[in-house]
Amino acid sequence: SCLGTEATLAECPVKPWGHHACNHREDASVVCSVSGIASIPRLRLVGGLSECAGRVEVFYNNEWGTVCDDGWDPNDAAVVCRQLGCGVALSAPGSARFGWGAGPIWLDDVSCTGEETDFFECQAKMWGVHNCHHGEDAGVVCAGESWPEAELLPLRLVNGPHRCAGRVEVLHTGQWGTVCDDGWDLNDAAVVCRQLGCGKAMAASGRAVFGQGTGRIWLDDVACVGSEDALAQCRARPWGQSNCNHGEDASVVCSGIARAEVRLAEGPNHCAGRVEVLHDRQWGTVCDDGWDLNEAAVVCRQLGCGRATAAYSRARFGQGTGNIWLDDLACVGTEDNLAQCQARPWGQSNCNHGEDAGVVCSGTSHPAIQGTRGVRLADGPNRCAGRVEVLHQQRWGTICDDSWDLKDAKAVCRQLGCGTAVSAPGQAHFGQGLDPIWLDDVDCTGMETTFTQCSLSSWGVHNCNHEEDAGVVCSGGP
Secondary structure, three states: OOOOOOOOHHHOOOOOOOOOOOOHHHOOOOOOOOOOHHHOOOEEEEEEEEOOEEEEEEEEOOEEEEEEOOOOOHHHHHHHHHHOOOOOEEEOOOOOOOOOOOOOEEEOOOEOOOOOOOHHHOEOOOOOOOOOOHHHEOEEEEOOOOOHHHHHOOEEEEOOOOOOEEEEEEEEOOEEEEEEOOOOOHHHHHHHHHHHOOOOEEEEEOOOOOOOOOOOEEEOOOEOOOOOOOHHHOEOOOOOOOOOOHHHEOEEEEOOOOOOOEEEEOOOOOOEEEEEEEEOOEEEEEEOOOOOHHHHHHHHHHHOOOOEEEEEOOOOOOOOOOOEEEOOOEOOOOOOOHHHOEOOOOOOOOOOHHHEOEEEEOOOOOHHHOOHHHEEEEEEEEOOEEEEEEEEOOEEEEEEOOOOOHHHHHHHHHHOOOOOEEEOOOOOOOOOOOOOEEEOOOEOOOOOOOHHHOEOOOOOOOOOOHHHEOEEEEOOOO
């Protein structure tokens, strides 16, 4: 029983849902003078980069208006996200996080239980009654099914020294584009670093410090709080709308450094062979385009195999199988890990396995403790602190603390991917180990990328007991 002035049918008096004395021969219908009016939504999110994030707006009395943030909380946001098919609510920001709205402020003191199926079932003041201004407009960020951007990580850092530093580029509608530096700060950079798994943001620069991009400038006036999981959840202008040029491209430097496991296959020893890298749980090869001694030097350093003596192309050590993971590698030669060098994105190449790259190193490493598997820290609070133990002849043993210092500890931490050394305790600080004592008088310079590159005495030769077992505390966590 409608008066005819209601904005929606739900405002008319009616029997309770499902209560009737009718059959389908009595189904009602409507013919409108203007098609499409009935399909106008009553709830939307505005000002975000997705339909699942933005300022909450409701349609009433034929006009869109906002919701005041008084009492606005995750329960209210949960109902909005559910109604819009956007999954669970991630946050319920107020204070016009997604910009000031215009027009009326329709709702205030909204109080949902979180279980409602329709936002308009929640308690609130009467329509249009409020004590707010648009600086208090409520917003929502949903986790929803409409986050393909966050799931596919269409975000990369270009032209930096490694994948965790460079010009910020985002993928939208199948095209890579840049981000304008207007308002770009460490909060925005923090979200980029988090999304890429690159640690904390160290710098958020503008003015194309990593070179000017090409193509579209996809984002401008990005305004992240800093706690978002993906850049697409931050406030920004609509996609492609900017007043910038590529001289204003934004960039990021993160604390994390890219790492990839490397091996040399089908060579005469573990320090010579076809270069293979592990990515996405699969081993693959490296194309020889641009391959030279700089790239080879990084491989040899990473493997603890001394200096590079040759950088081979054309599948000198036989053709690999599976993916060709890297192409157009361009290392300076001082990097600690091959993944820190500039290259095409993983898996993108114009090569075949007849172009697989190879390396021959001078081969000065200890194969028994090659890679992280041959070194461990035992009886500490986490894997990055404890008594140092090395594997030799298939037996774990300790290291004597004679001359043990931070330089030695630094090499252990770096090999284990545990950051830098905080301390190098001796005197069995983490408890006494068991026989054997494998090494004594270890002498590292502190510049080694792996413990294997240090000057090590002969295995099992020492003048120590287990009260002198060496330990390490690294800056990295578990």
